[in-house]
Amino acid sequence: MRIKEETIAILKQFDIGNKFSYLPVLPKASVLIPLFVKNGELHTLMTLRSKQLRTSAGEVCFPGGKRDPSDRDDVDTALREAEEEIGLPPDDVQVVCRLVPVINKSGLLVTPVVGFIDESFCPCSNPAEVSAVFTVPLDFFTSRDHYSAYGAAEMVGTLHSFRFVDPDSGSQYHIWGLTAMLAILVAALALRKKPKFDVDFDSEDPLSFFQQILHRKMSKL
Numbered sequence: 499m500r501i502k503e504e505t506i507a508i509l510k511q512f513d514i515g516n517k518f519s520y521l522p523v524l525p526k527a528s529v530l531i532p533l534f535v536k537n538g539e540l541h542t543l544m545t546l547r548s549k550q551l552r553t554s555a556g557e558v559c560f561p562g563g564k565r566d567p568s569d570r571d572d573v574d575t576a577l578r579e580a581e582e583e584i585g586l587p588p589d590d591v592q593v594v595c596r597l598v599p600v601i602n603k604s605g606l607l608v609t610p611v612v613g614f615i616d617e618s619f620c621p622c623s624n625p626a627e628v629s630a631v632f633t634v635p636l637d638f639f640t641s642r643d644h645y646s647a648y649g650a651a652e653m654v655g656t657l658h659s660f661r662f663v664d665p666d667s668g669s670q671y672h673i674w675g676l677t678a679m680l681a682i683l684v685a686a687l688a689l690r691k692k693p694k695f696d697v698d699f700d701s702e703d704p705l706s707f708f709q710q711i712l713h714r715k716m717s718k719l
Contacts, residue, residue, distance in 0.1 A: 501535050502614060505688045506594050509612055512687055513595035524607040528576035529562030531684050532615045539635055540688060545583060546630035546671060558673045572596055576611035584631055585622030591615055598708040602676055610680050632664045639685035640693040656698055658682060
C-alpha cells in the first residue's frame with residue numbers, strides 16, 4: 499500500500515485548514531473525491547446524477563451536495579451526502595484533506611474533500627439522486643486522450659471536458675466543468691504529474707490560482 503501512503507502524504511500538504519475562515523457566510527456544499535488503489539494505480543469514483551433532479555440533472559459529479567444544518571463541517575457534509583447517494587459508510591472513508599473551495603454555477607461555495615476508500619467498496623445507489631456509479635483511473639485526467647477544452651470567461655478559466663468509456667459497462671460519460679477541473683487538480687497533485695494539456699493553475703502551487711478565482715467571484719456577489 500505504498501502508493502496510498504505516499505499519496506496521502508502528498509495531498510495533506512494541500513489541506514486548506516482554516517485559510518478561508520475569513521470568507522463571508524455563503525450557502526455551502528461539499529463533494530467527496532473518493533480515491534482507491536486498483537492494480538497498483540490510483541482510481542477515483544464518480545456518479546451520474548439522476549435526470550429527475552432539479553439541478554445538474556444527468557451530469558457527471560462526485561458524490562456531494564448542500565450543507566445541512568445538522569452537519570458539523572464541510573467534511574461531515576461530504577460524508578453524509580456520499581452515504582445518502584451511493585451507500586458509502588462514513589467510517590469507511592479515510593479523509594485526507596480539504597482543497598480550496600470554489601463557487602459553482604449555482605452560487606454555492608463548494609469544498610472538495612479528498613478521502614481513500616477500499617477497492618472492494620460496492621456502491622448501493624439511491625436512484626432518486628444517482629443513475630450510475632463508475633470508476634476512472636486518475637491518470638486519465640492528465641492525458642490528452644479524449645480531452646477537449648473551451649474558452650470561458652476570465653474569472654472562470656478554461657472549461658475542461660473529457661469523454662470516458664467505462665470498460666466494464668461500455669457506457670460513455672461526459673465529464674466536464676467543475677467536476678473535470680477538480681479531477682484534474684487531484685490527479686496533478688496526487689500523481690505529481692503535469693497534465694499534457696494547458697491548465698490555468700500551477701500544479702506545484704495551485705492555491706494561488708483558485709484563490710484568485712474565488713476572490714473574483716466573491717467581488718461579483
